[in-house]
Amino acid sequence: MTENVFYQAPSVTRTARERLNGHRAIVIWFTGLSGAGKTTLANALEAELHRQGRRTLVLDGDNVRQGLCSDLGFSAKDRHENLRRVGEMARMTMEAGVITLAAFISPFEEDRARVRDIVGPENLFEIYVRCPLAVCETRDVKGLYRKARQGEISHFTGVSAPYEEPTSAHLVLDTSVLSASECVGRMLESLQSRLALPGG
């Protein structure tokens, strides 16, 4: 290396990784109320994409809050920072050639706009997982709505904190009407051309 001090190997580009994988890498962002079905749909879509031979990763509160963002709480400032880091992480996994599915309530347009900036709007596919609050609250899979109504959780989206509906989502899925497999079908249909390599 002494003779090669300034040698910089050509970096492997995202395009080269996409070519190796046989598909484009994008970020698919799921937003919606707690209990709307974001993680369920992300996992179901991932399973199908993987079955088709695509490289995938799901990011959600469970795996991010325990790891990368374990130092963060739930104050407004920490929630913003949480989503910023998720955006940065998603950008990196996308750069690695991986279709990255991110499932986060992300109730504020300001945060979603920042993710769009970080990832690049051309790389982002936004899905609004819509479901009436009453239905989410009836499901209450994690028992969080009950706690929020009893005041044990404050600033809970839909109950004591606002959810700003996205106006620019590429796809809206109403999970009080559609089955999970119907949702997966619609997502795949919308994504096919976006995942195809140019000229491929």
Next chain:
Amino acid sequence: MTENVFYQAPSVTRTARERLNGHRAIVIWFTGLSGAGKTTLANALEAELHRQGRRTLVLDGDNVRQGLCSDLGFSAKDRHENLRRVGEMARMTMEAGVITLAAFISPFEEDRARVRDIVGPENLFEIYVRCPLAVCETRDVKGLYRKARQGEISHFTGVSAPYEEPTSAHLVLDTSVLSASECVGRMLESLQSRLALPGG
């Protein structure tokens, strides 16, 4: 989905991703002084692994400090947090099936031990990119040693802050003696069996 509220699609496992990729995913950690050649070797190794059809990603100060860790400075506390996040990010990209090459000075055994904990020792391959300080300082590719000697940068590893030599590195490469391509050859030799799928 109403009938499927509790439906959880089986998550795609790391093993399934590795099978799809045809190789195991691990984290390769490069530690050493500034100017020792960490990023150079990470990029050169990545280029070769990619040429062989492996999925790869390089994490280094340049792409992490501008993104995921853009909120951090260079205090001791922030440096620790920087490496913690890099460890968590590397764990995620490894989970995604990607061979993750991380090039960071990481001068303290405490931080390297934490990365080992986060990633899991069985998933980590540590390379000590050794190079005498005098040689790094002569190279001074980024002009940082000059600034450190002039007092313009404080706590600079090797000059005004310690570098704790790793005692448990899987591979030690002295870049004042070996050429870049010799280093790549040694790394590939050590990694072949670790990247092979079990029974593959």
